[in-house]
Each structure stands twice: as C-alpha cells, then as structure tokens.
Amino acid sequence: MTFVVGLTGGIGSGKSTVARRFEALGACIVDTDAIAHALTAAGGEAIAALREAFGDAYLTAEGALDRPRMRARVFADPQAKQQLEAILHPRIRARAEEAMARSRGPYVVLVVPLLLETGAYAQRVDRILVVDCPEELQIRRTMLRSGLDEAAVKSILATQISRAARLARADDVIDNSGPEEALGPQVDALHRKYLELAGAGQPARNL
Ligand code: ATP
Incomplete structure (x- = not known):
C-alpha cells in the first residue's frame, strides 16, 4: 500500500503552497479541498x-x-x-x-485541511505533516488571497483546533513564518525522509 503523508494546517497556513513544492519533487498530491471544489462545480x-x-x-x-x-x-x-x-x-x-x-509517485501527500478536527482520515495516513505559521500571518495571507475581511477569517479560525493542539499531533512540521523561499530546504529534507520511509529510497537488494 502506498505510503501516505497527511498534510494539514490552519486556514491560510500555506498547505497548497507546500503541496505544490512536494509535487515538483515527484510526490503524488491528492487534495481533498480541490476534490470538494470539483464535486460542487x-x-x-x-x-x-x-x-x-x-x-x-x-x-x-x-x-x-x-x-x-x-x-x-x-x-x-x-x-x-x-x-x-x-x-x-x-x-x-x-x-x-x-x-x-x-x-x-513514490508516496502520496494527502492534503486534508481538517485532518485533526474530523479524524476521518486518521487511520488512513502514515504520518502527519503540519504547515505552521503564527495566526496573524494566517489571517493576513488569507485576507490578501480571498478578499474575506478580518472578522470572517477569524470566525473560520475559531472553528479550527488551536495552533498548539495541531503542533502537538504533528510528526513533522514545516515552518511557514518566513518567505516562501524558506520552504524549499524544508520540503527537500522531508521529501528525502519520506522516500526513505516509503521504501523508495532504498537501494535495490540482491544486486
Ligand atoms: P486555505 O486553508 O485557505 O486553503 P492554504 O493553507 O492552502 O490556504 P495557501 O493557499 O498555500 O494556504 O497560502 C495562503 C496564501 O498565502 C496564498 O496566497 C499564498 O500565496 C500565500 N503564502 C503562502 N506562504 C507564504 C509565505 N511564506 N509568504 C508569503 N505569502 C505566502
């Protein structure tokens, strides 16, 4: 069975941005938000x-x-x-x-925004990867991207688990509090780790 990394994080934390970087390295991305959009288009x-x-x-x-x-x-x-x-x-x-x-791909990155809130995919993922940044940044970036006002973003944030609770459940964390370029080395390192965990990084035996 394919090795599955569950990628989660609060609203506007940078999940899609991080997922695109994994995709560029050859991982298979399955994004439940994108699926929801397609189902409801x-x-x-x-x-x-x-x-x-x-x-x-x-x-x-x-x-x-x-x-x-x-x-x-x-x-x-x-x-x-x-x-x-x-x-x-x-x-x-x-x-x-x-x-x-x-x-x-050698492994799957399954993007589930509410992975920890609903528990629906808890048994399906081999590892939990959290994209993290301070709430002020989540709010600012979401407002810029979506046009929602601060109150609307905060009311969505209030329905999600706290940053501390999310971090406590993480196997791996990507810090997205800096510029986007700072994601590169973090994603590269995790990609190597996941290849190894998925078995794809192992040299072939009996050669
Ligand atoms: P949502 O929960 O709303 O689906 P998300 O967690 O997938 O969001 P992204 O869409 O990746 O987050 O990022 C939110 C916005 O912040 C986007 O416009 C993205 O381009 C921007 N962004 C992401 N990371 C950074 C960064 N490090 N610096 C500046 N802007 C960023």
Whole structure:
C-alpha cells in the first residue's frame, strides 16, 4: 500500500503552497479541498444531491454550489452543516481513495485541511505533516488571497483546533513564518525522509 503523508494546517497556513513544492519533487498530491471544489462545480457529481437537499437557493446561476451562501447557512444551522457533510464527505473520500489508488509517485501527500478536527482520515495516513505559521500571518495571507475581511477569517479560525493542539499531533512540521523561499530546504529534507520511509529510497537488494 502506498505510503501516505497527511498534510494539514490552519486556514491560510500555506498547505497548497507546500503541496505544490512536494509535487515538483515527484510526490503524488491528492487534495481533498480541490476534490470538494470539483464535486460542487457546475455539473459536479454532488450537485444533484445538493439540489435535492437544499433546493436551487444554494446554487449559482451556472449551477455550481454558491459557497458564500452555503457557508453562511451552515454557520447558523448545525443540522444543515450535518446534511452538507453527509453529502460531501463520502464522495470526497471515495474520489481521494481512487486518486491514491492511481498514484504513480513514490508516496502520496494527502492534503486534508481538517485532518485533526474530523479524524476521518486518521487511520488512513502514515504520518502527519503540519504547515505552521503564527495566526496573524494566517489571517493576513488569507485576507490578501480571498478578499474575506478580518472578522470572517477569524470566525473560520475559531472553528479550527488551536495552533498548539495541531503542533502537538504533528510528526513533522514545516515552518511557514518566513518567505516562501524558506520552504524549499524544508520540503527537500522531508521529501528525502519520506522516500526513505516509503521504501523508495532504498537501494535495490540482491544486486
Ligand atoms: P486555505 O486553508 O485557505 O486553503 P492554504 O493553507 O492552502 O490556504 P495557501 O493557499 O498555500 O494556504 O497560502 C495562503 C496564501 O498565502 C496564498 O496566497 C499564498 O500565496 C500565500 N503564502 C503562502 N506562504 C507564504 C509565505 N511564506 N509568504 C508569503 N505569502 C505566502
């Protein structure tokens, strides 16, 4: 079975940025957030079930999930949140498993933003890699990228586990408090470690 590194971190910590660097080194990236976006884009696999559960009110004119509207709804309505998750989570999991089964890389980096909050992939990952930076930076970078205001970013942060709790669960940590270039040597070192752990770095026996 492929060696799986679960990559997680709080909002705006730099998960996608780090994942791209692993990909450039030859790792196979399976990103559950990207899968969720594909499932809920116009014509996506989850749209029919979403329409059935919530009606057209949460779909855009093009037929994609209206994410800001749905986000507001589930913030205020735990039952709707459960319903949304019951539609999305099994589908995301199935697509992620398929992608991992197709993997050709020496190991898989499975990006799961809420890996530690939900526990759903706890048994599936061989190792937990946390991308870490101070909360002020998470907030600033998320605001710059998304256009969300500070209050909105902070309310999302409040639903995630604390930085300390996340770090306590990490097998490996990437420090993303510096410039992006500082990621290179950290990702290189972890790539070598994961190749070794996955067995791909071992010289062939009986030569
Ligand atoms: P989300 O949880 O919102 O999906 P994420 O954890 O995947 O975010 P990224 O999308 O990689 O985080 O990074 C968030 C933003 O911060 C992006 O615009 C990215 O380009 C920027 N960023 C990431 N790392 C750095 C860095 N070291 N210095 C400056 N900007 C950075």
